[in-house]
Amino acid sequence: MQNKFQKKINGLFIDPQIFTAKFVTACNACICSGECCYYGVYTDKKEYEKIIEIKDRIIKSMDDSQIKDPSNWFEEPEADPDFESGIAVGTEVYNGKCVFLDKQGFCTLQKIAIEDGEFKWKYKPLYCILFPLVIFEGALTIDDEHINRMHYCNLAKNHTVTIFEHSKEEIKFLLGEKGFEELLQYKDEYLNSIKEEKIAI
Ligand code: SF4
Ligand code: SF4
Structure with missing residues (x-):
């Protein structure tokens, strides 16, 4: 190219x-409320599959501002060469924010990794990290x-x-x-x- x-x-x-x-x-969700997460994100198909695999764990740490039915978490997959697998899957927006953002402005995917003693970005989509x-x-x-x-x-x-x-x-x-x-x-x-x-x- x-x-x-x-x-x-x-x-x-x-x-x-x-x-x-x-x-x-540095980022500070106490100041910005994590507003970069208000629009959702495109995940790679592999990241999407990893998230769906641990759906029950994610639901456990969601709060009452988040939708707990995984069938409402993602958009339809679409081809995109900027993703490793060539397929992007967008997260849905619910209550004016990415389905994985809690009411305190924290990403549930990062939160559960920390809670479970895992690497903080184990489940976090690459484009959110970047x-x-x-x-x-x-x-x-x-x-x-x-x-x-x-x-x-x-x-x-x-x-x-x-x-x-x-x-x-x-x-x-x-x-x-x-x-x-x-x-x-x-x-x-x-x-x-x-x-x-x-x-x-
Ligand atoms: S990048 Fe996101 S988390 Fe960081 S300061 Fe900006 S809105 Fe807040
Ligand atoms: S997956 Fe997490 S970091 Fe990415 S947009 Fe959603 S809440 Fe923000």
């Missing part, structure tokens, strides 16, 4: 704007469209770090240690190149 970005790591193009665009230091980043047309890039809907992390006055700094743990999770090291090297190269461009002007 043709792509406007130069660098590729683990088969993914890298949008260098992740090194310069600004964001909040936001404000997204994989779009084969590139790791910034999800501007979704960021623009937010009322806290979209505001410049709350921006203190770069998206890269904000999302280090998530990027490491995506690319692995080796891929992350390669990204760090690319970051330095890219930032030096734009510095040189500025000096030349």
